[in-house]
Amino acid sequence: MREEGAAPLTPPPGESPIVVLVRPQLAENIGTTARAMANGGLFHLRIVAPRDGWPQQRAWAASSGADRILDAATLHPDVDHAIADCHRVLATCPRPRHVITPVLTARAAAETLREATSRDLRCAILFGPERAGLEAEDLARADSLVRYAVNPEFASLNLAQAVLIMAYEWWQAADATPPRQLQTHRTQVASKGDLENFMGHLIAELDACGFLRNDAKRPGMLRNLRHWFGRGEVTEQELRTLHGVVAELSRGRMRRGRPDPEGGQ
Amino acid sequence: MREEGAAPLTPPPGESPIVVLVRPQLAENIGTTARAMANGGLFHLRIVAPRDGWPQQRAWAASSGADRILDAATLHPDVDHAIADCHRVLATCPRPRHVITPVLTARAAAETLREATSRDLRCAILFGPERAGLEAEDLARADSLVRYAVNPEFASLNLAQAVLIMAYEWWQAADATPPRQLQTHRTQVASKGDLENFMGHLIAELDACGFLRNDAKRPGMLRNLRHWFGRGEVTEQELRTLHGVVAELSRGRMRRGRPDPEGGQ
Numbered sequence: 001m002r003e004e005g006a007a008p009l010t011p012p013p014g015e016s017p018i019v020v021l022v023r024p025q026l027a028e029n030i031g032t033t034a035r036a037m038a039n040g041g042l043f044h045l046r047i048v049a050p051r052d053g054w055p056q057q058r059a060w061a062a063s064s065g066a067d068r069i070l071d072a073a074t075l076h077p078d079v080d081h082a083i084a085d086c087h088r089v090l091a092t093c094p095r096p097r098h099v100i101t102p103v104l105t106a107r108a109a110a111e112t113l114r115e116a117t118s119r120d121l122r123c124a125i126l127f128g129p130e131r132a133g134l135e136a137e138d139l140a141r142a143d144s145l146v147r148y149a150v151n152p153e154f155a156s157l158n159l160a161q162a163v164l165i166m167a168y169e170w171w172q173a174a175d176a177t178p179p180r181q182l183q184t185h186r187t188q189v190a191s192k193g194d195l196e197n198f199m200g201h202l203i204a205e206l207d208a209c210g211f212l213r214n215d216a217k218r219p220g221m222l223r224n225l226r227h228w229f230g231r232g233e234v235t236e237q238e239l240r241t242l243h244g245v246v247a248e249l250s251r252g253r254m255r256r257g258r259p260d261p262e263g264g265q
Numbered sequence: 266m267r268e269e270g271a272a273p274l275t276p277p278p279g280e281s282p283i284v285v286l287v288r289p290q291l292a293e294n295i296g297t298t299a300r301a302m303a304n305g306g307l308f309h310l311r312i313v314a315p316r317d318g319w320p321q322q323r324a325w326a327a328s329s330g331a332d333r334i335l336d337a338a339t340l341h342p343d344v345d346h347a348i349a350d351c352h353r354v355l356a357t358c359p360r361p362r363h364v365i366t367p368v369l370t371a372r373a374a375a376e377t378l379r380e381a382t383s384r385d386l387r388c389a390i391l392f393g394p395e396r397a398g399l400e401a402e403d404l405a406r407a408d409s410l411v412r413y414a415v416n417p418e419f420a421s422l423n424l425a426q427a428v429l430i431m432a433y434e435w436w437q438a439a440d441a442t443p444p445r446q447l448q449t450h451r452t453q454v455a456s457k458g459d460l461e462n463f464m465g466h467l468i469a470e471l472d473a474c475g476f477l478r479n480d481a482k483r484p485g486m487l488r489n490l491r492h493w494f495g496r497g498e499v500t501e502q503e504l505r506t507l508h509g510v511v512a513e514l515s516r517g518r519m520r521r522g523r524p525d526p527e528g529g530q
Contacts (some may be wrong), residue, residue, distance in 0.1 A: 100502070
């Protein structure tokens with residue numbers, strides 16, 4: 001924690017946006033905010049006129065390890081001081097106010113912030129105090145408002161959850177995770193040749209046991225089986241297991257054809 | 266709260282997905298989960314083997330008014346019972362496990378759930394206990410895993426926050442809020458004609474005061490002014506204020522030209 005007036009802690013232009021907590025009430029909420037920031041890759045925290053003063057040990061206790069964000073947080077007497085070095089300021093505002101300002105969804109805000117930071121602008125996002133939210137004077141400092149698209153009949157989020165949604169969208173706006181992937185660890189998705197090899201094994205055993213004896217129905221039954229086995233991306237490991245299942249079922253059938261020495265099943 | 270075995274509380278097919286909390290520990294977290302569900306329009310809660318039993322009054326106290334979700338929640342002895350009537354089951358899994366299952370981001374999962382519910386499939390999302398998360402046996406019941414795209418160096422979310430992200434993405438997947446809009450309340454964005462009318466007023470006064478007297482620079486200066494006033498979407502109300510500003514500044518200048526009867530500014 002650094003007092004303003006000491007070495008200024010100004011993130012370089014183009015860094016991740018600064019979270020500005022305006023008049024927060026509970027130190028625990030400052031801590032859980034730091035955790036939510038870390039989840040979404042936001043690291044710069046400024047605190048304006050916290051009700052109970054700053055620093056507060058309870059914030060560190062509630063941060064689940066996001067200590068460095070709290071350690072580097074700066075304290076400011078008012079919003080103007082907190083945003084003086086910023087080029088772009090957004091303000092979260094869950095309720096409609098009588099202000100004339102562009103209003104963005106959280107997702108659009110995240111895109112705006114990514115675009116602005118890519119142009120080396122220093123950005124900040126204002127979050128108001130628990131319950132009351134930002135005042136009209138705070139909102140007039142913002143270039144745009146952010147209003148989350150959530151269930152309008154149940155739109156209230158606590159402070160850390162509001163920060164989490166914004167941090168999450170910030171991360172999504174640059175995330176390169178494939179939206180869908182198959183987790184296979186030490187095995188690979190089987191090739192079509194591997195799959196066809198298994199189908200040959202299966203069909204041979206089904207022919208041997210008589211399951212496919214109805215020549216009229218045989219092509220349709222085989223198509224059904226092909227459709228089923230082709231629907232998922234079967235892995236090489238799963239194919240080995242399936243080969244084993246077919247082999248063992250066949251052997252069991254052959255064994256059952258002989259007198260069973262154990263007399264049981 | 267209804268005991269299983271009483272009238273079954275099965276949402277109609279195609280309803281919003283069911284949130285299944287598997288072996289949750291703290292009743293408070295069940296309450297904050299209900300709140301997060303309401304934020305994103307999820308209303309069906311099933312609770313599997315909660316550590317401290319169910320119902321727990323502390324859940325209602327923590328739900329910030331999402332009582333109806335808790336009132337309607339059902340209790341189940343294990344995951345199989347909780348998902349028996351479901352057609353599609355996703356499981357949240359923050360850490361890589363040795364399972365071979367499709368893995369979706371939260372956003373892709375939400376799209377999948379919207380697509381499945383639109384086909385009248387009953388869907389569920391499993392959330393594991395605090396800290397430990399879901400076990401391999403739980404994950405094997407799921408069609409797909411959901412792994413949130415968050416900061417990999419700080420990926421841990423508490424239970425309610427994990428539910429919030431999924432509920433938020435569920436809502437986004439069908440939300441029709443324009444990503445960007447100008448909030449104007451009782452006024453309207455000014456037309457280009459209104460703006461041109463103001464520009465004429467401004468230029469006339471600037472000519473009168475001599476600000477534009479350099480004929481070589483005049484066209485460039487006017488272009489600068491036009492660019493500035495045209496950049497934002499100025500409202501009719503703002504234009505009226507700007508007309509007043511120009512008029513009053515001009516009158517002030519003229520007054521200063523005369524002897525000031527008050528002797529002050």
